[in-house]
Amino acid sequence: SQKIEQNSEALNIQEGKTATLTCNYTNYSPAYLQWYRQDPGRGPVFLLLIRENEKEKRKERLKVTFDTTLKQSLFHITASQPADSATYLCALDDSSASKIIFGSGTRLSIRP
């Protein structure tokens, strides 16, 4: 069956360290993968998109990798800050159905 899985547990990181979140998928062949941030009481906000032919993409303190062999994407926040505390969702395109499928998200807490 098709699955998209993120770290099931919340992640607690000391400020200044690098936070790494994982997104694994099964039985999909996405052409691209996206990461979103969601704060309590708000809708998700787009952060980064990485295509299947890209190994890595960066935006300021954010870095995303995409390994189509491992069927995995890693999302890194370097020099983490308490303001980075949020839930992070990965999403991929289900090309067979022409829609985007979201993972359940990982709650990240950065402690001062």
Added chain:
Amino acid sequence: GAGVSQSPSNKVTEKGKDVELRCDPISGHTALYWYRQSLGQGLEFLIYFQGNSAPDKSGLPSDRFSAERTGGSVSTLTIQRTQQEDSAVYLCASSLRVEKNIQYFGAGTRLSVL
């Protein structure tokens, strides 16, 4: 407006009543999506509209759920004969097109069925 607007922001209703949730997408966005998010859970796809094509209703959980998109813009999600398990946040998103594009979300409607 500049972003996706949803109304109401909160809705409390009694079991068995019908509710309508509204979504105003970003002007010019041809694709519109509805998702449901239960407490602490991910986004559950419900339905999407793309231009004038027939909507993909594959995510609607039962025939009590329906949605319309009038004039290619505003969308209404209707839940008939609400049940307590319908309580969730209903999120709407729009994008320039379905494929390979970023979704812009509204703040959602929190529905509570008593």
